[in-house]
Amino acid sequence: MSREFDVIVFGATGFVGELTARHLARHAPDDVRIALAGRTEAKLAQVRSRIGGRAARWPLITADVDSPASLDAMAARTTVLCSTVGPYALYGETVVGACVNAGTHYTDLTGEVLFARRSIDKFHEQAVAAGVKIVHSCGFDSIPSDLGTWLLYDRARSDGAGTLGTTTLVAYVKGGASGGTVASAVGLIDEVTADRDARRIAMGPHSLTTDLQRESPKQPADVAVIAGADVDPELTGSLAPFFMAPYNTRVVRRSNALLDWAYGPDFRYREAMAVSRNAILSTVGSYSVLAGLGLGVAAIAAKPLRPLLNKVLPKPGSGPSERSQAAGRFTMDVYTATTSGRRYRARVAAHKDPGYSGTAVMLGESSLALALDGDTARGGAPAEPVRRPHPGRRARRCPRGAPARAGIHGGGHRAGLSPERVSRDAPARPPRAAGPGTTRRHRLGPPSRRARRRRRRRGVRQRIAPPTGAIRARGPDGPRRRRARAAAPTGTAPPPRPPGRDGRRTPPRRPRYYHPDLRRR
Structure with missing residues (x-):
């Protein structure tokens, strides 16, 4: 059935909602029909x-989670509803319904x-019957x-390397947690503290799976210090x-189910975070x-500390x-050892803040995948075996994956999201071209702040190409700006140079170029 819109961003007046709408405006195909939705039309107009x-040119739609009629009318107008209205424990159930x-x-x-x-218990069977993907x-x-x-599973299957064993995600993260994530964590802690049944669900390693009889009974602890050698x-x-980890591990196990x-x-999944490359400092x-x-x-x-924390x-x-x-970035390396003994590693990374701009890209592309790709999930870059890593190897595109089935899922591959979609917004950096007088050290990139301090302490002054328009030469009074000579008329000889100190006409001394940060003061 044809709908008026392909994607509606509900909660566009929020911070991540606006970032998601901004990403769609820059990167969605031109023929995609998008609308912004929220409680106040005036604020939506400001965001637009x-x-x-x-x-x-995007239409504005007024809807409120306290008005089920407005939610029903909004959902009936679009193919995909992208919701950023949280905490979802308070406002998400009516939108899913x-x-x-x-x-x-x-x-x-x-x-x-x-x-x-709760969403699985209430809506999964109904969503499967209706062919809806939640x-x-x-x-x-x-x-x-x-x-x-x-990706690890797909590559191991194509190589005939057996099934997955203990799988560990190692996160390298630079960025902050969003306010919505903090609010969700506070609400979860309050509910778990007050309700024993809620605490049992939150602490259960298979709280989102469907058949506990088929699950591996022993799963790694969610919060623990792990030795790096045990991973790889x-x-x-x-x-x-x-x-x-207490949430991501449940989502991965549900996808397996x-x-x-x-x-x-033998599949067991856990997650950890790298804090340092030094063995002692990391411990x-x-x-x-x-x-x-x-x-x-x-x-x-x-509770007495809650006003201060707020x-x-x-x-x-x-x-x-x-x-x-x-300045934010994240690199998520997923390691596994298959039943045949082969080791694999998959990497999902982006030069974006994980809780804000990176999340906006992933949410926007997931919505586009559901709206445009139909029932076919896109394949992505295959995981590469760790036996012979090559730093210059580029990811290759693998065949299309399995169809995304109806029902309630978690994560990206069930929505048809591929690594190309996640990383498409991060342009590659072109190599720096070497200019005249540029040393090999500078061709590989400018020195870091630590390297500059170390060279200053050692008294090393690196010779590099000067910036355009700021050529400097050493004179008797220190660095001074060289004045450009007036061009001589055509057909005339250049003016003679003044004699040197010994009375002979010496050639001009080659200027010595210095990086401004390395110049002695």
Whole structure:
């Protein structure tokens, strides 16, 4: 059935909602029909004007989670509803119900295991009957985890290397947690503290799976310090607990269950975080992170400290500046050893803030995949065996994957999301061209701040090409700007140079160029 829109961004007035709409305005195909939805039309108009460009023609839709009629009307107008309205435990259930009733696909950013469990219990069978795909956790939680593990399985299957054994994700993260993630964590801790059944669901390793009889009974602990050598022989030191492991691990195990436990009977999944490459510092840092997580949970659970934490923690709907987001990045390496003994590694990475700009890219592309790719999930770059790593090897595109089935899923591969879609927004850096007078050291890139300090301490002054328009030469009074000579008339000889100190006409001394940061003061 044809719909008026392909994608509606619900909650576009929020921080991540606006980032998602901005990404769609810049990278969605021209023929995709997009609309913005929220509670206040005036705020939606402000967001649309800030985005500019093609977004100026996008319609605005007013809808409120407290008005089921407005949600039903909104869901009936679109193919995919992309929701950024959280915490989802408070506002997500009615939106999911409206999408299932209207036959509309749904994506969100939830990292709340209790909400996902309630959504499965209430809407999974109805969504399967209606052919609707409800795909939770389409951001940093849990696209890299789910998609990276599926890539390992797909490559091992194509190589005939057997099924997956113990699989570990190692996260290298630079960025901050969003205000929505913090608010969801606070709400989850409050509910778990007050309800024993909720605590049992949250702590269960298979809380999102369908058949506990077919699950592997022993799964690794979610919060623990892991030795790097236990993950892969190339890793050293210790790995710290990853704060999103209690949710991401459940999503990966649910995907395994939806694939009819294709990852294998020995599949065990865990996640960790790298804090340092030094063996001693990584061990100290890992146990510090473990202690910090325990103290953080205890502080949030203590109600007398809640007013103080509310002043310190980020607020929902707020976020960092574009400059701070540009400094963020994440690299998620997923290691596994198959039943045949072969080792594989998959990598999902981007030079974007994981909780903000990176999440907006993943959510937007997940929505486009559901709206445009139909029932076929796109394949991606295959995982490469770790036996012979090659730093210059580029990812190759593999054949199309299995069809995305109807129902409630978590992560990206069930939505048809591919690594090319995730990384398409990060342009590759072109190599720096070597100019005249450029040394090999400078052709490989400018020196780092630490290298410059080290060279200053050693008294080393690196000779590099000068910046355009700022050529400097050494004179008797120190560095001075060289004045450009007036061009001589055509057909006339250049003016003679003044004699040197010994009375002879000496050739001009070759100027010595210095980096401004390395010049002695």
